[in-house]
Amino acid sequence: MELQAVHQNPSEKTENPYLPHMARIVRIHRMVPDNYLFQLRFVDDNVLQNWEHRPGQFVELSVIGTGEAPISISSAPTRKGILELCIRRAGRVTSALYKLPTNAMVGIRGPYGNGFPVEEMEGNDLLIIAGGLGMAPLRSLLWYALDNREKFGTVTLMYGARNPADMLFREELLSLADVEDFNCLLTVDRDPTGTWKQHVGLLPTLFKKATFDPSRTYAAVVGPPIVYKFVLAELLKLNFRKDRILMSLERRMKCGVGKCGHCSVGYKYTCIHGPVFTYWDAINLPEIV
Amino acid sequence: MKPKIGIYGLSGCWGEQINILNCEDELLDIVGAVDIVDFLGGSSVNDTESRLAIAFVEGSVANAREEKELQHIRNRSDLLVACGSCACFGGVGAMDAQVSRPELIKQVYGNNGPAKSWDIGPHKPLSEFVKVDLAIPGCPMESKAFVKAVSSLLNGDVPLLPTYPVCLECKMKEYDCLLVSRGLPCAGPVTVAGCGARCPGYNVACIGCHGPVDEANMGSIEKIFEQKELPMDQIKLKLRTFAAPVLDKERE
Amino acid sequence: MKILKMPKQNLDLFVSVLPAFGEVYAPVKRGKGFAFDKPSLWSDVQMKYTRTILPPKKLMLPPRETTIAFDPVEGFQDQLAMASKPMVLFGVHPYDIYGLNILDRVFAQSKYPDPYYIARRKNTAIIGMDFEPDDKHFAGSMNSDFVDSGFDLFLSDIGDDYLVLVGTSRGDDIVVMSGCLMQTPGEADFAAYKRRSKDRRASYKTKLEMEDLPEIMEMEYHSKAWEDIGNRCLSCGSCSMACPTCYCFDINDEVELGSRKGQRIRSWDSCLFKTHALVAGGENFREERSSRIKFRYYHKQRGFVAEYGRPSCIGCGRCVEVCPAEINIISVIETIRGERDGIASSAPKSV
Incomplete structure (x- = not known):
């Protein structure tokens, strides 16, 4: 009875989801x-x-x-x-x-979008892995975890940028480097300034600097395709379950409300079903990575 | 102070300049928003030296004099807009760019034509010589595309011009498809839109005046023409009328 | 459901009451095809049309509409009032009603209801009408040749009369306003209806086997057939425009000259266009033509099944009719199912 559903409550004013x-x-x-x-x-x-x-x-x-x-x-x-x-x-x-x-x-x-399943992640260890500009969406998750510190086990950030000048939120993250209860691992591919006091090396090398219990850890990964390629390989090597690896996709979310079709990936809409997908979703959807 | 603009014509029919003057409903708004300081097609008093925010150039470059003129326009302008298919692709004048000029003169005038060639080389698009910030194709450029370009550029934005084919606009108006339904040689599926499917609206098959779409599937449309017993090279000839250099470049 | 019958000679009188319920659109000739349009004379209305060039979606989700007006000072104002003009859509075939019911799922019964679509849908009375399938209809295979909802009234030809299903209270209002044009049907009328219904189901010349199709599409994701289809596709978007359930749209802002005031326009778009999956940084997730046409098939025949439990294809045959490259959904699916030796064999003689 589709049409009736449309006809019901004609006086009820629906909020216009397109109105900024x-x-x-x-x-x-x-x-x-x-x-x-x-x-x-x-x-x-x-x-x-x-x-x-x-x-x-x-x-x-x-x-x-x-x-x-x-x-x-x-x-x-x-x-x-x-x-x-x-x-x-x-x-x-x-x-x-x-x-x-x-x-x-x-x-x-x-x-x-769906955002990270924080309720499900709470009670677990958290591993946040950002490559380049991937820090932008992950910073929200990082501060959520730090502000709800008691709800998580260990919290680790692994963030790699090309050089210190390209690092997003650099000062803020450096100020967190010595915070207790938070393992803040920052690396740059190279350091032309010679003043960088954190790690130098590609992002996956940070895996040597920390240990994880994959059975009680959620990994959230955002970065360019090359980051996914190498980081996912590391996580799988550590026996992370595919549905405990979370990634956020960039698509052309034009309407944001599951209508315009531009952000479709396989047959899901990034704006509704994503942008956060598990690695398991990813390998089950065509054209996702 | 209003931003200064200039409007210029190189080798072409001046159709774009006429279409700018045809923006009758918008002309007052246009002169309210910009100062048209240099426009030979619209005024006999012109400032040919001062700095311009935007130069609109129609026509193609056919000789050294026009190239020099174009360089001069480019040097004095923040933005340069190629207006119409001649400026964007070389246009009608570039249709036979690969044939030598003496040979063309012979083809047109026979053996009794002028003995020496004019100072006209193969016609080339503006982008062969200078940086083009925006290209508005069409033969002529649509008036509304010009108004849209001025509006966006004044705001510092690049206007969004169609990249999709004429079929979109044709279907939006629910015209019966000339190619499918009547077997007419319509270039709509491989031609950039922006015209509102004007020709199909008059039951005239699209002639391709806005130039080919990116990644035009020429192989497929040639087969379609052949199968409809239309001359197979007709589609290519249509597109070559307006954008031969683009097609030649793609073939290379 | 209330069922009535109306002698065919009463049709002219019946339609004369429709304008009281809104601007009337009905199938009329357009070139060699048909279109829903405002008929200047009722005699122009085609009771035996095959299919319209564009489906009724054009009236619910117009090709181009202003959704929002903006002003740097005033902010954003919706332009919903423009979408609330009452309409009557007469003579809609059941598969097209089904198509609207599918659009409802995306635009009305989803997480973010679309107020523009809903306003038009709510203000439009739909009078359905049965049809004789031609060689391109395959609605019988898509379970869309019969609908039990989505219309206000539905007319079925049973010989000298129409059997009239009353689907909504508004439909009943139309019946009441038309006075005594309708009668109570009897056994013989129902028998005639059932006979015609059976004949129609048997009359489909085109069938599409849907069994296991989503799974087979998964298996054939890397099939070379998609490349062959991509080589023929012109990316003209005609199939998307003509499809009753293609709803992709673009949103662009148009400004008034010399200001930042203007309108936000939404207009039809197609996943076959090269820019469809292009993001601001320059990455294009469906750069290849073949990946785009493959996506279109997947979204309709596979994705919709996952999301809504049925494909969004309704078997109207419009995509077959409008494709300049004669890409035919039946032969595409048969090729994917391995029941046909490559798409080339389905191609017209000279290809």
């Missing part, structure tokens, strides 16, 4: 060339108070008069009030965003 909320850019932190952190605050107090998201979710950001683009959320749900988006200048919308000054308005709708 206005948000103000409160600060632009120029972390890395072409990779800035934008701190946003919703204008409408109602939206601000009711905003909730999960680590690993994304929003659709509108530069008014240019267009919309999907952006993963870098701030943790535990830090309310300010939404942080780490945005690479890559296309039309992000190029226009980079021209906006502090205090300019943008549109935000969301949050979208």
